[in-house]
Amino acid sequence: QQMDKLFFGPDGVLQGLNRNAIVILRSLIPPADIQRLEKRLTEEYNIKSVVDAYVSRGMSEDLSGKIVIVSAGKSDAIARAQPVLSGMCEKVFVFDGEIGTGSKVKMVNELLQAIHIVASVEAISLGVQA
Numbered sequence: 275q276q277m278d279k280l281f282f283g284p285d286g287v288l289q290g291l292n293r294n295a296i297v298i299l300r301s302l303i304p305p306a307d308i309q310r311l312e313k314r315l316t317e318e319y320n321i322k323s324v325v326d327a328y329v330s331r332g333m334s335e336d337l338s339g340k341i342v343i344v345s346a347g348k349s350d351a352i353a354r355a356q357p358v359l360s361g362m363c364e365k366v367f368v369f370d371g372e373i374g375t376g377s378k379v380k381m382v383n384e385l386l387q388a389i390h391i392v393a394s395v396e397a398i399s400l401g402v403q404a
Contacts, residue, residue: 277303277311288319296323296355302381305374312347312373323351326373327359328380340364346375 281287291297297315299308308326315321325347343359345352346369359366369375 275307277307281311281315291321293320294322296325296351296358297321298325298327298355298358300327300329302328302384303377305377308374308377309372323347323354324373325351325355325359326376327355328376328383329363330380330383342367344369344376344379346371346377347373 279286299311303311303326312324315324325345327343327345330342330344341363342365343363344367345355345359347355349370352368352370356366356368369379
């Protein structure tokens with residue numbers, strides 16, 4: 275698993291990570307994997323703050339700071355991450371509680387985008403055939 279190698283491998287992030295660090299996960303990772311990663315980071319490595327922060331919008335918005343972040347995690351972790359998240363984007367939506375919720379929202383959003391693309395293609399096809 276890539277996340278395990280990234281964090282726990284011989285040259286992984288944890289080798290130089292301060293235990294008071296805030297771990298902000300921005301990748302699309304299955305919610306169960308995020309929950310497993312948070313549990314391992316907090317229980318085995320005593321990392322205090324892990325936040326799931328799904329980024330919406332595209333790369334150009336990301337570079338200009340005009341992104342929206344949907345974040346999830348424990349209240350204290352979100353509070354610690356808030357200044358960092360707010361500095362990266364226009365708007366932060368917070369789902370306090372279960373980590374992995376940000377990833378769930380991203381998956382639903384990706385599904386809706388795919389549905390809209392397919393519907394648009396079908397509508398164009400119908401228009402061309404008319």
